[in-house]
Amino acid sequence: MVQVTLLLDPSVALFYSKVAAAAQLPLEKVLADALFKLAAELSLESLHNN
Numbered sequence: 001m002v003q004v005t006l007l008l009d010p011s012v013a014l015f016y017s018k019v020a021a022a023a024q025l026p027l028e029k030v031l032a033d034a035l036f037k038l039a040a041e042l043s044l045e046s047l048h049n050n
Helices: 010-023 027-049
Strands: none
Touching: 010 027
16 A cells, blocks of 8 residues: 555544544544545546536
């Protein structure tokens, strides 16, 4: 795997930390899942617009 460092706004970090705690998942897993979902949505939107 490739290691990536993300700089998050404190409010974004707090939000995703609360989501991770509620889901009993590591913050890294929640962020990775959110980014993967965003990438999928953007890809579908790009295909739709072409």
